[in-house]
Amino acid sequence: MADDERPLSALPSPLARGLAFGAIVLAGLCGALIGYAFIDLQCTGNCTTASGIGAVVGGVFAAAGVAVVAVLTLRAMGEWKRIREEELFNDEAQGSTSRRNPSA
DSSP states (O other): OOTTTTOOOOOOOOHHHHHHHHHHHHHHHHHHHHHHHHHHOOOOOOOOHHHHHHHHHHHHHHHHHHHHHHHHHHHHHHHHHHHHHHHHHHHTTTSSSOOOOOOO
């Protein structure tokens, strides 16, 4: 590989990955709270097992839903970044000539 060539990557930045992880954890906590409260409101007496199961199920579903959205968002951001870098790299290789047609 020559010095002027660089590998193109669609890997998102560490900050974006960290924010996505934080969003998934936060969504899991919120889903667990909602699941716990949903079961706790419907149950009378000692319902710790049912409330715990509601919390786990709510947390898993909420975290999984946000994880799907986060992965799709990170992939789209990474692909967009890779395409932009590829276009910039190709423009530099062609001597900074624009491929756009000027408006008449």
